[in-house]
Amino acid sequence: MQNKLLTIGPVTLYGYGLMIAIGIFFAYRLLEYRARKHQFDVKHISSLTLWGLLGGFIGAKLLYWITQFPNIISNPRILLNIGEGYVVYGGIIGGILAGLLYCKIQHLPFLKHLDLFAPSIALAQGFGRIGCLLAGCCYGAETNSWFGITFHHSDIAPNGVALVPTQIMESVFSFGVCILLLLVAKRTKKVGLVACAYLILYSAGRFIIEFFRGDIIRGEVGILSTSQFIALLIVLIASLILILQKYQNQWMGKNA
Known part of the structure; x- marks a missing residue:
């Protein structure tokens, strides 16, 4: 796996950044197609996308800083490294909160729009994990299994040892979640x-994949990794939303 794909003069094309860009492109194309099909205001969809990306960027960085707080105390220069160090769950939470704020300001139905965005979020994550594979981040634990992958020129993952391909596992899983959400929709x-299904499915899959991760910079909450702890909270919150929605609909039906 090679992160530096092409260098022309002072400009270098990195695989991680390229896959993030490809993911955003195809995710937005899917989003725009479904928005027009279901008669959403594309103007708001474009604005929500920008808000979500900005909120996701901030959230991913903040959660990384939280998990790295002890290291930041001893080396504050970590705060100046904007190009590296992001946590997916921080991006999801930050993006959703930014979308919620935009919907509140514009008086738009938040859950309805989150339903629309959910498959595209999963699609973007699938491409993003391919970028992780190229960069060598988010790598798996050492393994003797036949499906292990070995890095030879990574600046992040251990080189010369077989690792569980957690990046591939999560990429395939994310693409599968996207397809499933489209069918549910x-x-x-x-x-x-659809939104709650995304949160529950992704969190359940991520919880399991975390057991096979080998990088140790993600932080811990008791016996769980930070991502596993957040996954449990998200499953609980999403399940509670579904239950409340069900009882609200039943109550409204009885009083119609």
């Missing part, structure tokens, strides 16, 4: 179901 009109 075609078969339901329940507001919030």
Whole structure:
């Protein structure tokens, strides 16, 4: 795996950045197509995308700083490294909160728009993890299994040893979640179901994949990694939203 794909003079094309850009491009194309199909205001979709990206960037960086707090105390220069150090869950939470704020300001139905965005978020994550594979970050634990992958020129992952391909596992899983969410979206009109399905499915998959991760910079909460702890909270919150939505609909039906 090679992160530096091409160098022309002072400009270097990195695989990680390229896959992030490709992911955003295809995710937005899918989002725009579905928005027009379901008669959403594309102007708001574009603005929500920008807000979500900005909120995701800030959230991913903040959560990384939180997990690295002891190291930052001893080496504050970590705060100046903007190009590296992001946590996916921070990006998800930050993006969702930014979208919630935008919807509140514009008086838009938040859950309905989150339903629209959910498959595209999963799609972007699938491409993003391919970028992680090229960069060598988010690598797996050492393994003797036949499906292990070995890095030889990575600045991040251990070189010369077989590792569990956690990046590939999560990429394939994310693409699968995207397809499943699109199928669910075609078969339901329940507001919030697609969004909650994304949060529950991704969190459950991420919780399991975390057991196979080998990088140790992600922080811990007791016996769980930071991401596993957040995954449990998100599953709980998303499940609670679904339950509340169900009882609200039943109550409204009885009083109609």
